[in-house]
Amino acid sequence: MTITAQMVKELRDSTGAGMMDAKKALTETAGDMEAAVDWLRTKGLAKAAKKADRVAAEGLVGVAVSGGKGVAVEVNSETDFVGKNADFQALVSNFTKAALNVADVDALKAADLGGKTVEATLTDAIAIIGENMTLRRMAVVEGDSVAAYVHTAATPEMGRIGVLVAVKGTDNGIAKQIAMHIAATNPLALSEADLDQTVVERELAVQTQKALEENATSAKPKPEAVIQNNIIPGRMKRFFSEVTLLNQQFVLNPDVTVGQAAKDAGVEVVAFVRMAVGEGIEKEKEDFAAEVAKTLKG
Structure with missing residues (x-):
């Protein structure tokens, strides 16, 4: 047929x-x-x-480094309990190692893993473990050397937050320290030039409106030129220092920026990735009281 x-x-x-x-x-x-x-x-x-319609917002982020390449892979599950499962951890580990040989998550899903594709292996694991699971994303960084750091680790290679830092030059340990900094501060971009322009424009609009309104109600209003040429640029500079990695105060030495700390150590940070489990996934919030009331009415 x-x-x-x-x-x-x-x-x-x-x-x-x-x-x-x-x-x-x-x-x-x-x-x-x-x-x-x-x-x-x-x-x-x-x-x-x-199980595919269940929200999988828990799980683990795995990291792996080989030479000048580092990868981070997020595998989600429905409950954090599964993240403690040895079989699930082995799955994440195998997926992450396979990611070292591919460029993106679609290629990873199609990659061979012991005679089966990664995607087929995941499907088999769903049936065995009994929860919906998804291979959500992966990221790659490359440089002369790459350092990895896992925060809230389940094992040394996986946890709730995975960070990769790629540097140009000979790393003396500063890259790992910067990775720890990134885990704590969650910068939006490497530098001002790397920021999404829509984010910059939105912040500029907010700071401009705020400055104009404050000046309008001030007992001693400042000239328009001062607002446009001094106050607003100053506030934007402060914003960039808060959200861009190279301009942030280094957690381990607040007297210098991350960029300066790297320079003092003889390296240049060229890329980073910070991947946290479930970020961006909307969890369905259950209203238990409403659910009970609905049942009683039925």
């Missing part, structure tokens, strides 16, 4: 299985839709799919 694209789509919609898995199930069962569903269930693929 010819397996059509529509049949594959229908099976995917009803089970949530991947396209290749759905096609294989239909092929194995000669196009029998119900038998294909059962085939997927026996392989644990349909079971995994049923």
Whole structure:
């Protein structure tokens, strides 16, 4: 029997299985839709799919470094309990090591891992562990050398926050210290030039409006030129010193900036990554009282 694209789509919609898995199930069962569903269930693929709508905002970030390349990989789960599971930790470790050989998360999902793709390995793990899990993202930095730091570590290579710092020059340990700084301060960008211009424009608009309103209500208003040429630029300079890594005061020595500390150590910071578990994911907040009331009314 010819397996059509529509049949594959229908099976995917009803089970949530991947396209290749759905096609294989239909092929194995000669196009029998119900038998294909059962085939997927026996392989644990349909079971995994049923969990796909659950929010996976917990998990671990893994980091790995090889020579002048460092990678960070986030693998999410539904509960933080799974992050303590040895099998899940092994999964994250294997995914992170595989990431050293690819350029992005799509390539990582397709990468071979012991005869299976990373994506297929994850699907199998979902069925075994019993929670929805996602390989959400990965990041790469490169330089003459790369240092890694894990905050709230589950193991030395993975935890709640993973940081990578790439430097140009011979690292004497300063890169690891800067990585620890980044974990604490969470800078938005390396330098002013690297900041998203929409962020800069928004901050400029806020500081301009604030300065004008304050001046309008001041007992001793300042000339417009002072506002535009001194006060607003001064506030923007302070903003850049707070959100850009190289301009931040170094946590380990607040008398110098991170950029100056790196220069004093004979290196230049060329890139960094700070990846925290679940950042940017909206968790559904359960209102237990409302849920009970709804049940009683029903």
